[in-house]
Structures are given as C-alpha cells and as structure tokens.
Amino acid sequence: MEGSELTHLRSDGTAHMVDVSAKAVTARVAEARGRVLLSAKAIEALRSGKVPKGDALAVARIAGIQAAKRTPDLVPLAHPVAVHAVSVDLTVQDDGVDISAEVRTADRTGIEMEALTCVTVAALALIDMVKAVDKHGRITDVRVTAKSGGRSGDWREDEQ
Amino acid sequence: MEGSELTHLRSDGTAHMVDVSAKAVTARVAEARGRVLLSAKAIEALRSGKVPKGDALAVARIAGIQAAKRTPDLVPLAHPVAVHAVSVDLTVQDDGVDISAEVRTADRTGIEMEALTCVTVAALALIDMVKAVDKHGRITDVRVTAKSGGRSGDWREDEQ
Amino acid sequence: MEGSELTHLRSDGTAHMVDVSAKAVTARVAEARGRVLLSAKAIEALRSGKVPKGDALAVARIAGIQAAKRTPDLVPLAHPVAVHAVSVDLTVQDDGVDISAEVRTADRTGIEMEALTCVTVAALALIDMVKAVDKHGRITDVRVTAKSGGRSGDWREDEQ
Amino acid sequence: MEGSELTHLRSDGTAHMVDVSAKAVTARVAEARGRVLLSAKAIEALRSGKVPKGDALAVARIAGIQAAKRTPDLVPLAHPVAVHAVSVDLTVQDDGVDISAEVRTADRTGIEMEALTCVTVAALALIDMVKAVDKHGRITDVRVTAKSGGRSGDWREDEQ
Amino acid sequence: MEGSELTHLRSDGTAHMVDVSAKAVTARVAEARGRVLLSAKAIEALRSGKVPKGDALAVARIAGIQAAKRTPDLVPLAHPVAVHAVSVDLTVQDDGVDISAEVRTADRTGIEMEALTCVTVAALALIDMVKAVDKHGRITDVRVTAKSGGRSGDWREDEQ
Amino acid sequence: MEGSELTHLRSDGTAHMVDVSAKAVTARVAEARGRVLLSAKAIEALRSGKVPKGDALAVARIAGIQAAKRTPDLVPLAHPVAVHAVSVDLTVQDDGVDISAEVRTADRTGIEMEALTCVTVAALALIDMVKAVDKHGRITDVRVTAKSGGRSGDWREDEQ
Numbered sequence: 001m002e003g004s005e006l007t008h009l010r011s012d013g014t015a016h017m018v019d020v021s022a023k024a025v026t027a028r029v030a031e032a033r034g035r036v037l038l039s040a041k042a043i044e045a046l047r048s049g050k051v052p053k054g055d056a057l058a059v060a061r062i063a064g065i066q067a068a069k070r071t072p073d074l075v076p077l078a079h080p081v082a083v084h085a086v087s088v089d090l091t092v093q094d095d096g097v098d099i100s101a102e103v104r105t106a107d108r109t110g111i112e113m114e115a116l117t118c119v120t121v122a123a124l125a126l127i128d129m130v131k132a133v134d135k136h137g138r139i140t141d142v143r144v145t146a147k148s149g150g151r152s153g154d155w156r157e158d159e160q
Numbered sequence: 161m162e163g164s165e166l167t168h169l170r171s172d173g174t175a176h177m178v179d180v181s182a183k184a185v186t187a188r189v190a191e192a193r194g195r196v197l198l199s200a201k202a203i204e205a206l207r208s209g210k211v212p213k214g215d216a217l218a219v220a221r222i223a224g225i226q227a228a229k230r231t232p233d234l235v236p237l238a239h240p241v242a243v244h245a246v247s248v249d250l251t252v253q254d255d256g257v258d259i260s261a262e263v264r265t266a267d268r269t270g271i272e273m274e275a276l277t278c279v280t281v282a283a284l285a286l287i288d289m290v291k292a293v294d295k296h297g298r299i300t301d302v303r304v305t306a307k308s309g310g311r312s313g314d315w316r317e318d319e320q
Numbered sequence: 321m322e323g324s325e326l327t328h329l330r331s332d333g334t335a336h337m338v339d340v341s342a343k344a345v346t347a348r349v350a351e352a353r354g355r356v357l358l359s360a361k362a363i364e365a366l367r368s369g370k371v372p373k374g375d376a377l378a379v380a381r382i383a384g385i386q387a388a389k390r391t392p393d394l395v396p397l398a399h400p401v402a403v404h405a406v407s408v409d410l411t412v413q414d415d416g417v418d419i420s421a422e423v424r425t426a427d428r429t430g431i432e433m434e435a436l437t438c439v440t441v442a443a444l445a446l447i448d449m450v451k452a453v454d455k456h457g458r459i460t461d462v463r464v465t466a467k468s469g470g471r472s473g474d475w476r477e478d479e480q
Numbered sequence: 481m482e483g484s485e486l487t488h489l490r491s492d493g494t495a496h497m498v499d500v501s502a503k504a505v506t507a508r509v510a511e512a513r514g515r516v517l518l519s520a521k522a523i524e525a526l527r528s529g530k531v532p533k534g535d536a537l538a539v540a541r542i543a544g545i546q547a548a549k550r551t552p553d554l555v556p557l558a559h560p561v562a563v564h565a566v567s568v569d570l571t572v573q574d575d576g577v578d579i580s581a582e583v584r585t586a587d588r589t590g591i592e593m594e595a596l597t598c599v600t601v602a603a604l605a606l607i608d609m610v611k612a613v614d615k616h617g618r619i620t621d622v623r624v625t626a627k628s629g630g631r632s633g634d635w636r637e638d639e640q
Numbered sequence: 641m642e643g644s645e646l647t648h649l650r651s652d653g654t655a656h657m658v659d660v661s662a663k664a665v666t667a668r669v670a671e672a673r674g675r676v677l678l679s680a681k682a683i684e685a686l687r688s689g690k691v692p693k694g695d696a697l698a699v700a701r702i703a704g705i706q707a708a709k710r711t712p713d714l715v716p717l718a719h720p721v722a723v724h725a726v727s728v729d730l731t732v733q734d735d736g737v738d739i740s741a742e743v744r745t746a747d748r749t750g751i752e753m754e755a756l757t758c759v760t761v762a763a764l765a766l767i768d769m770v771k772a773v774d775k776h777g778r779i780t781d782v783r784v785t786a787k788s789g790g791r792s793g794d795w796r797e798d799e800q
Numbered sequence: 801m802e803g804s805e806l807t808h809l810r811s812d813g814t815a816h817m818v819d820v821s822a823k824a825v826t827a828r829v830a831e832a833r834g835r836v837l838l839s840a841k842a843i844e845a846l847r848s849g850k851v852p853k854g855d856a857l858a859v860a861r862i863a864g865i866q867a868a869k870r871t872p873d874l875v876p877l878a879h880p881v882a883v884h885a886v887s888v889d890l891t892v893q894d895d896g897v898d899i900s901a902e903v904r905t906a907d908r909t910g911i912e913m914e915a916l917t918c919v920t921v922a923a924l925a926l927i928d929m930v931k932a933v934d935k936h937g938r939i940t941d942v943r944v945t946a947k948s949g950g951r952s953g954d955w956r957e958d959e960q
Contacts, residue, residue, distance in 0.1 A: 005205050006216055007292040010727070015215035015289075015698065017705055019725030021667055021746040027341055034299070045165050055175035056166055058335065058538035059236050062396050065337055067234055069392050069400055072709050074227055074234075074281050075288045076219050076702050080709055080722055082400055084428070085339030087330070106341040106428075108724065108746075112295070113288050120280045120299060121234050128235045128273050129175075132167035135272070135304065135315075139194070139280065142299040155295075170567070175538065177545055179565030181507055181586040187821055218698035218815065222876050225817055229872050229880055232549050236542045240549055240562055242880055244908070245819030247810070266821040266908075268564070268586075325525045326536055327612040335535035335609075347661055354619070365485045375495035376486055378655065378858035379556050382716050385657055387554060389712050389720055394547060394554075394601050395608045396539050402720055404748070405659030407650070426661040426748075432615070433608050440600045440619060441554050448555045448593050449495075452487040455592070455624065455632075459514070459600065462619035475615075490887070495858065497865055499885030501827055501906040552869050556862050560869055560882055588884070588906075645845045646856055647932040655855035655929075674939070685805050695815035696806055699876050707874060714867060714874075714921050715928045716859050752935070753928050760920045760939060761874050768875045768913050769815075772807040775912070775944065775955075779834070779920065782939035795935075 008077045017077050023108040028149030030103050032115035034142030036123045037096040042134035046092050056129045057090045060099075064088040064122030068103055071117045079109050086114075088122055099123055100145070110152075112144045168237045177237050183268040188309030190263050192275035194302030196283045197256040202294035206252050216289045217250045220259075224248040224282030228263055231277045241267050243274060248282055259283055260305070270312075272304045328397045337397050343428040348469030350423050352435035354462030356443045357416040362454035366412050376449045377410045380419075384408040384442030388423055388434045395437065399429050406434075408442055419443055420465070430472075432464045488557045497557050503588040508629030510583050512595035514622030516603045517576040522614035526572050536609045537570045540579075544568040544602030548583055551597045561587050563594060568602055579603055580625070590632075592624045648717045657717050663748040668789030670743050672755035674782030676763045677736040682774035686732050696769045697730045700739075704728040704762030708743055708754045715757065721747050723754060728762055739763055740785070750792075752784045808877045817877050823908040828949030830903050832915035834942030836923045837896040842934035846892050856929045857890045860899075864888040864922030868903055871917045881907050883914060888922055899923055900945070910952075912944045 007018050038046075046056055068086045072078045085104035090097050101118035103111045119142050127137035148154040167178055198206075206216055228246045232238045245264035250257050261278035263271045279302050287297035308314040327338055358366075366376055385406045392398045405424035410417050421438035423431045439462050447457035468474040487498050518526075526536055545566045552560045565584035570577050581598035583591045599622050607617035628634040647658050678686075686696055705726045712720045725744035730737050741758035743751045759782050767777035788794040807818050838846075846856055865886045872878045885904035890897050901918035903911045919942050927937035948954040 005293050006290055008219070008289050009215060013215060014729075015219050015701060015705070016727040017708075017723070017725055019744050021724035021744050055169060055173060055538045055541070058535045059168070059175050059542060061335060061535070062539055062542050063234065063236050065335070066393075066396055068337075070234075073706075074223065074230075075285050076223050076706055077285075078288055079724065082402075082428075082722075083337070084341035084399065085337055087336040089334075104339055104341050108722075112291070113284065116287065116299075117284055120284060124273065124277055124280060125235050125237075127276065128238055129168050130166055131272070133165050135312075137303070139276075139302040140300045142283075143296060152295075174569075175541060175545070176567040177548075177563070177565055179584055181564035181584050215698045215701070218695045219702055221695070221815060222699055222702050225815070226873075226876055228817075233546075236546055239564065242562075242882075242908075243817070244821035244879065245817055247816040249814075264819055264821050268562075325613050326610055328539070328609050329535060333535060335539050375489060375493060375858045375861070378855045379488070379495050379862055381655060381855070382859055382862050383554065383556050385655070386713075386716055388657075390554075394543065394550075395605050396543050397605075398608060402722075402748075403657070404661035404719065405657055407656040409654075424659055424661050432611070433604065436607065436619075437604055440604060443622075444593065444597055444600060445555050445557075447596065448558055449486055449488050451592070453485050455635075457623070459596075459622035460620045463616060472615075494889075495861060495865070496887040497868075497883070497885055499904055501884035501904050553866075556866055559884065562882075588882075645933050646930055648859070648929050649855060653855060655859050695809060695813060699808070699815050703874065703876050710874075714863065714870075715925050716863050717925075718928055752931070753924065756927065756939075757924055760924060764913065764917055764920060765875050765877075767916065768878060769808050770806055771912070773805050775952075777943070779916075779942040780940045783936060792935075 015077060020079055020108045025106055025108055026149050027106045028111055030112040030115040030144060031146040032119045033100045033145045034119045034123055035096050035098055035140050036126050037138040037140060038130060039134040042130040043092060045133050059129055060090055060122045060126040061088045063125035064101055064118040067121030068114045068118040071114045074117060075113055078113050081105055081107050081109060081111055081114060083114060086118060088118060097126060110150050112147055116142060175237060180239055180268045185266055185268055186309050187266045188271055190272040190275040190304060191306040192279045193260045193305045194279045194283055195256050195258055195300050196286050197298040197300060198290060199294040202290040203252060205293050219289055220250055220282045220286040221248045223285035224261055224278040227281030228274045228278040231274045234277060235273055238273050239269050241265055241269060241271055246278060248278060257286060270310050272307055276302060335397060340399055340428045345426055345428055346469050347426045348431055350432040350435040350464060351466040352439045353420045353465045354439045354443055355416050355418055355460050356446050357458040357460060358450060359454040362450040363412060365453050379449055380410055380442045380446040381408045383445035384421055384438040387441030388438040391434045391437045395433055398433050401425055401427050401429060401431055401434060403434060406438060408438060417446060430470050432467055436462060495557060500559055500588045505586055505588055506629050507586045508591055510592040510595040510624060511626040512599045513580045513625045514599045514603055515576050515578055515620050516606050517618040517620060518610060519614040522610040523572060525613050539609055540570055540602045540606040541568045543605035544581055544598040547601030548594045548598040551594045554597060555593055558593050559589050561585055561589060561591055566598060568598060577606055590630050592627055596622060655717060660719055660748045665746055665748055666789050667746045668751055670752040670755040670784060671786040672759045673740045673785045674759045674763055675736050675738055675780050676766050677778040677780055678770060679774040682770040683732060685773050699769055700730055700762045700766040701728045703765035704741060704758040707761030708758040711754045711757045715753055718753050719749050721745055721749060721751055726758060728758060737766055750790050752787055756782060815877060820879055820908045825906055825908055826949050827906045828911055830912040830915040830944060831946040832919045833900045833945045834919045834923055835896050835898055835940050836926050837938040837940060838930060839934040842930040843892060845933050859929055860890055860922045860926040861888045863925035864901055864918040867921030868914045868918040871914045874917060875913055878913050879909050881905055881909060881911055886918060888918060897926060910950050912947055916942060
C-alpha cells in the first residue's frame with residue numbers, strides 16, 4: 001500500500017492541500033458527537049448554583065462555534081470553508097456532558113472536520129470551566145455521527 | 161452548592177477571567193495523553209508507503225505544537241501563557257495512534273489546558289490526514305496525565 | 321415575547337449560528353459611521369507636525385480595514401463573509417475625528433457587522449495613536465448609516 | 481507642535497512600536513465603560529423570554545473577554561501584554577445596555593487599550609445578538625474610566 | 641504620474657481595499673519561487689542525520705501551506721480568497737534550498753500574493769529550523785513565476 | 801552528522817519546541833534587512849503622486865510591525881515572545897525599496913525570527929501595494945544584520 005492512499009500526501013510522502021477548485025458547490029451537513037467525563041462534584045456544580053448552569057455551558061457552546069470557523073487555522077491541510085450554520089448542544093448527564101454539533105455549508109468540500117473541531121474545542125472549554133472542582137475531565141468518543149451532501153453519499157451512525 | 165465553586169464564574173453565574181497577576185512565576189510542566197482509534201486500513205497506510213509515515217505524523221505533531229500556543233485564542237477564559245517548550249509524541253498502534261504531549265512554562269498559571277489542546281488538535285489533524293481511507297476516526301481518552309509546579313502540588317496518573 | 325425573537329438564540333435561549341446556506345448570493349453594501357471625541361491638544365497634534373497627519377490616520381485606516389476581515393473572529397455568531405471592498409474615511413474636526421466605513425460583498429449575508437467592526441477598531445487604533453497627548457479619547461455614535469442589497473431592502477439614515 | 485508628540489510616530493511622521501523593554505513590571509488595572517443604545521423592543525427581548533437573558537449577554541461578555549486578549553492583533557502599535565484578569569459587566573437599562581470592563585496585568589505597559597477593546601467588542605457582539613429586532617443599535621460613550629499602576633499615577637473618572 | 645496608478649490608493653493617497661464584488665469567479669493558478677541560501681554545514685544537517693531530512697522540511701512545507709491561507713491577515717489590503725489547493729516543494733541544493741509553491745482557487749481575484757506568502761513563510765520556517773547551525777540564512781529571489789486565469793492573461797517566467 | 805544538530809529536531813528527527821523556561825530574561829535586539837526589486841514605473845509611482853508616497857509605505861510598515869507580533873503563529877516552532885519595540889524603515893531607491901527592521905525584547909529567547917518576519921511581511925505588503933503597475937516585484941537579500949543580548953554574543957554584519 002502506498003502513502004498516496006492518504007490523499008493529503010503526494011507520492012513522495014510530502015503533504016499538500018488537495019485541489020478542490022473543480023468540485024461543485026453543494027449543500028453539505030455534518031454532525032459530530034463526543035463526551036466529557038466528569039466527577040460527581042463537577043456535575044453537581046454544573047446542575048446547581050444560583051443561576052442554573054450560569055455561563056458555564058454558554059462558554060463551551062460559544063467556544064465550539066468559534067472553533068468551527070477557525071478549523072482551517074488549526075488543521076493544517078483543511079480548506080477554508082464558508083461555514084453557514086453551527087449549532088452545539090451540551091447535555092449534562094450523571095457522569096459527564098454529552099456534546100453534539102451540527103455544521104452546514106454550501107461549498108466545495110465536506111465539513112466533517114469543522115464538526116469535529118467544534119465538539120473537541122467545546123469539550124476543552126468545558127474542562128477549563130470546571131477544572132477548579134475536577135482536574136481530571138476526560139474527552140472521549142469524539143467522532144462524526146452523520147453527514148449528507150457531497151459526492152460520497154449520506155451516512156448516519158445510528159442507521160448502521 | 162453554589163456556581164461560585166466554578167472559579168471561572170462569579171457569584172451571579174457570569175463568566176470572567178480570574179486574576180492571576182499576584183501569583184508567582186514558577187516553572188510548570190503538564191502532560192496530557194489521548195488516542196485516535198483508526199481502522200486497520202488507516203493504520204496500514206500510516207505504517208507503509210514509500211516514505212515511511214511521510215508527513216502524516218509530522219502534520220499532526222506540528223498542528224499540536226501550534227495549537228498549544230493558541231490555547232488562549234480557543235479556550236475563552238484561558239490566560240495568555242508564555243509557552244516555553246512543547247513536545248508531542250505519536251505512536252502508531254494496531255488499532256490507533258497514541259498521542260502524548262508535554263508542555264512547559266515559567267509563568268503564573270498552570271498549562272494543563274495547553275497540553276490538552278495540543279493533544280486534541282494533533283488528534284484532529286491526524287484524523288484529517290487519514291480521512292480518505294477512514295472516515296470514522298475517533299478521539300478518545302484525552303486527559304491530563306501529569307503535572308508539576310504551581311501551588312496545587314505534583315501529580316502523575318500512573319502513580320495513583 | 322420569547323427569546324426566539326433574537327434569531328441568534330434558539331427557543332431554549334442557547335446561542336447558535338443561524339443557517340444561511342440557502343440564502344442567495346447578492347451584492348450587498350453597508351456603511352457605518354462614528355466619532356472619536358478628542359482634546360484640542362490631540363486635534364492639533366493630528367493637524368500639524370512636519371509630515372501632515374503622518375502615519376496616525378493611516379494606522380487607524382489600516383486597522384479598520386483589517387478588522388473588517390476579522391469580524392467573524394471577533395463577533396462569535398457572525399458568519400464568515402467574503403469581504404470584497406472596504407474603504408475608511410477619517411476626517412479631523414475641531415473636537416474629534418469622524419470615521420466612516422463602507423464595506424461591500426457578494427455573499428449570502430449582510431455585512432453591517434463588518435462595517436461597524438471597521439469603524440470601532442479604526443476608532444480604537446486612533447485612540448491608541450494619540451494617547452500620549454490625550455488619555456481620554458471617547459468613541460461615540462457608532463451605528464449603521466446605510467445598507468443596500470439583501471432581502472430587507474435599502475435604507476439610508478439621512479433619508480429618514 | 482511636532483508630530484513627535486504622538487509617541488507612536490517618529491520625528492519623520494512614520495509609525496513605530498515604542499520601546500518598553502526597560503520599563504518595570506508593575507501591577508496595573510484599567511477600567512472602561514460604554515453604552516449600546518437599543519430600541520424598546522430590543523430591550524424587551526433581552527429582559528424577557530423563557531430563559532431570562534439566555535445566552536445573549538453571555539455571548540457579548542465572552543466576546544469582550546476574548547477581544548481583550550487579542551488587542552495587539554487589532555491595534556497595530558499595541559504591545560503584547562500578559563492579560564491577567566478580565567471582567568465584563570452588562571446591565572440592561574430602559575434605553576440600552578451599560579457595559580463596563582476591568583482588566584488587570586502585571587506587565588510593562590498600561591492596559592487601557594485592552595479595557596477599551598473589551599468594551600467595544602462586547603458592544604459589537606451585543607448589537608449582533610439583537611439585530612433581528614433592532615438594526616440600529618448605537619455604540620456610545622466608550623472611554624477609560626479608571627486606571628491605576630504605572631508611572632503616570634492613578635485616576636478615576638468619578639473623582640474628577 | 642498620480643498615486644492613483646497604485647490601485648490600492650485612492651486619489652488622495654489613502655489606502656482602501658478595491659472592490660472585486662463584480663468580478664467573475666474563475667479558476668486561477670499562481671506559482672512563486674524563491675531560495676534560502678545556507679551554509680555548507682546547514683545543508684549537510686538537512687541532508688544527513690538518522691532520519692533523512694526528518695521533520696525539518698515538513699515544518700517549512702506546512703508553515704507555507706498555512707501561511708497561504710492567512711494571506712489576508714498578513715497583507716492588509718489583500719482580499720479574503722478561498723484557497724482551493726496549495727503545494728510546496730523544497731529542494732536541497734549545495735548552497736541552499738529552492739522553494740516553489742503553487743496555489744489554486746476559483747474566486748474573484750488572483751492568488752499571486754498567496755503564492756508569494758507561501759514561499760516566504762516556508763523560507764522563514766526553514767531558517768528557524770536550521771538556525772542552531774547557521775544564523776545567517778538568507779531569503780532571496782522570491783517572485784511570481786507563473787499565473788493563469790483572470791482578466792490579465794497567462795504568463796510564465798521561463799517563456800519570456 | 802546527526803539531525804540532532806538542528807536543535808528543533810529530536811534525535812529521531814521529529815520536531816519539538818525546545819525548552820527555554822530556564823533561560824534568563826535579558827534585553828535583546830535584532831536587526832534584519834532586505835530589498836524589494838521593482839520596475840522604474842513602480843518606483844516612480846512610489847515617489848510621485850499628489851500625496852508623496854501616500855499610504856503605500858505606511859501599509860508596508862504597519863504590516864511588518866504586526867507580523868513581528870505574529871511570528872509564533874507563522875513559524876511553527878518559534879516561542880511566543882513579548883515584543884517590546886519594533887521599527888521598520890523603507891527607503892525608496894532607484895531600483896527598489898530597502899527595508900530594515902529592528903526588534904527589541906526583554907525575554908528568554910532571541911528575536912531574530914521576529915526581525916526577519918517583519919522585513920519579509922513588509923516586503924509582501926509592498927509588493928501587493930504596487931502590483932497594479934509591477935507584477936514582478938522580487939524579494940531579495942533578507943537576512944539578520946545585527947543582534948545583541950543573549951548567550952551567543954553580539955554581532956553586526958558590517959563589522960565582519
């Protein structure tokens with residue numbers, strides 16, 4: 001097997017940004033999910049307090065939205081994409097917080113990386129918010145859970 | 161329990177950046193680890209090829225190092241920190257790639273968030289590199305594994 | 321009245337980036353204006369000197385142009401927009417500096433936020449330029465003064 | 481009067497970043513204030529809704545905090561400063577929203593520009609949040625209201 | 641001759657970003673080349689070592705690709721462009737390293753500035769990589785070597 | 801010779817950011833120079849016009865100053881440095897423009913890379929300013945010309 005199966009590498013193994021200029025502009029959606037495992041004390045802090053949840057989840061949500069826009073700055077070979085919609089949901093569970101993100105565009109390339117970046121940076125921001133009560137937050141199970149649009153067809157994790 | 165246990169929130173639940181100006185400048189080290197679970201085909205692509213590994217792991221390594229420097233841009237309430245050293249290690253295993261990062265500083269705040277950001281962005285860049293052969297890379301088990309320096313004492317995961 | 325009147329908020333009050341992927345690409349123009357009130361001494365410094373105005377106004381102008389391009393990085397829920405033209409005018413008056421900016425695009429969303437961001441960052445840069453002689457510069461009356469293109473029709477402040 | 485009174489300009493009128501390397505590291509605080517004038521309808525939207533205030537003010541607050549950290553990126557001749565604390569307060573009044581920000585550092589230069597940048601970008605984000613119900617939000621009266629630390633002594637607007 | 645021949649300047653000499661919103665979206669390619677002159681010791685370090693070339697050239701390559709995407713952030717009057725492809729080649733010669741970059745887009749403006757930015761930042765990163773053995777790396781002969789697409793016709797340096 | 805002579809590479813050839821946390825904070829200065837070769841027509845445009853030089857050189861100067869601050873964002877393994885002073889000089893000659901930059905800091909690492917980045921980005925911005933009259937601007941002879949401070953001693957090109 002050649003390194004060239006990895007399309008971001010040329011035949012000599014060096015990285016490049018692949019050409020998408022001839023690809024069609026089509027509507028594309030990607031959804032990603034992940035979890036942040038937290039201690040009971042951290043969950044309690046997120047659930048109670050005078051102002052339920054306060055800004056803690058808002059900070060994570062906003063960090064995720066902003067990170068989706070900065071994906072090409074973070075992921076070296078990612079193409080700049082016109083991010084047209086981002087929503088992030090954080091659901092506090094007994095042992096952690098579920099994070100899901102949906103990103104939409106009408107552009108030449110998929111936006112799975114934007115959805116994954118959104119979830120992981122929201123997770124980082126959440127860990128930062130609760131670190132005074134839990135220094136051992138753990139990010140886990142971050143993956144693409146659905147995509148539609150583009151050449152490779154639609155797919156949903158829960159229909160597999 | 162009040163929201164104010166989350167030090168990034170004030171007593172009314174609103175977010176702020178906590179004051180560290182009076183904290184001492186001390187040498188600090190943080191280490192974080194995580195994994196990217198990949199298909200056998202993706203692992204094979206990373207292991208073989210004309211140029212063993214080519215730029216694939218280098219791209220992830222560099223993305224991680226750069227992201228450590230950009231942590232305060234990504235994590236809304238993180239303080240700017242003078243990142244003084246970053247190293248990232250990616251080890252290809254049979255079912256995925258282990259990622260570990262060590263970050264050092266001599267500054268007023270801990271750099272655990274920098275280490276976590278380094279690992280997660282390296283993971284995102286790795287998933288981007290192999291997505292042509294595996295659209296289902298999964299980031300998992302990202303957590304701080306060691307820290308030293310600062311007021312709260314030293315700690316290592318494998319000594320617990 | 322529900323929070324959902326604020327379109328950046330969902331029905332549960334959480335923020336999201338609204339979907340514009342189905343909106344038409346149309347030519348859009350926005351103009352914003354504002355003022356920086358300055359002391360007589362600062363105005364004199366801007367008006368005289370060996371090199372009339374020197375780089376002082378140029379720095380403000382360029383800061384404004386660059387900020388227009390960075391709007392989605394600064395305003396969390398703003399969409400990335402292809403900024404196609406920016407002009408900034410600074411006019412030194414007896415009690416301050418008038419700033420106006422016109423921004424153009426052919427894209428899916430309005431660019432009023434880009435015009436406002438351009439004016440306010442130009443104002444910040446101007447205050448920075450003169451702060452050695454006037455520590456009390458004051459930014460005032462920053463608002464959208466005209467827009468055209470897009471679904472909501474054309475509008476000009478001075479025709480109201 | 482020569483252009484050189486503007487310390488950011490050299491004697492020939494060209495801009496430079498002044499040398500602060502020999503200045504002492506001292507604790508410094510700056511406070512800035514401003515207002516966003518809004519329509520009654522926008523104020524009602526901010527005050528009511530299922531989730532009182534929802535994320536609307538949180539988005540502005542977080543945008544302001546992040547902008548404080550990015551001041552040297554926005555204001556061309558501003559020095560990089562280690563921002564050690566930021567707090568932003570938004571108070572909904574009958575005719576608008578009062579915004580105040582306090583920024584702290586232990587560094588070589590003042591952080592008045594960081595405080596002003598924080599208030600203005602929070603104002604921009606707030607206008608963006610309510611623009612669906614009020615396209616004519618107006619930023620006004622943004623100025624430094626207090627500073628302490630550094631060579632030029634302490635000062636408070638309300639003690640003048 | 642008037643300053644207005646420089647299209648980035650208005651008739652009064654002030655800078656603006658020219659309007660491209662009415663220009664057609666067409667496929668465009670630009671190629672730039674340059675050299676980094678290095679000492680024999682630095683060349684030997686790049687050529688030998690346990691891992692031939694190691695990450696040294698990869699770091700330069702990736703820095704160049706990322707810089708192409710950041711051109712509008714670096715060059716004040718450059719328009720944001722949807723960078724659709726970037727490749728960078730570094731060839732180690734006896735007295736230095738040849739760098740060439742090819743950038744592609746389907747957009748409203750040329751991408752010669754992106755190609756030049758890619759080569760120069762790759763050159764800066766390369767100098768940084770070898771500075772422990774050669775503090776006197778020199779960037780030279782950076783220029784556009786080919787362009788196609790857009791109104792002004794195709795051109796190749798080696799066909800002149 | 802081993803790759804490890806390149807201090808940015810570890811013994812296995814992988815890149816890392818070297819640890820400077822134990823280095824002393826000392827005053828450091830670096831100067832870099834370079835040239836942009838331009839056509840007679842471009843030089844004439846820079847020299848004449850209603851407003852001599854207009855904003856053309858100011859844009860390049862400001863771009864260089866801002867780029868110095870962004871060096872760690874552009875050069876992957878560069879440490880964040882507190883840039884304490886930057887000055888850029890552009891001198892129009894008959895066949896091009898000479899650019900020199902001086903950067904100062906009191907920090908743990910040298911700032912030669914900041915000086916080089918300043919010169920090269922100023923050169924890129926200048927080429928962008930004149931490209932309507934000269935598409936073949938050429939950046940040449942960019943190198944460090946002086947440094948002082950730090951462990952490795954002082955050095956000036958013109959004293960060699």
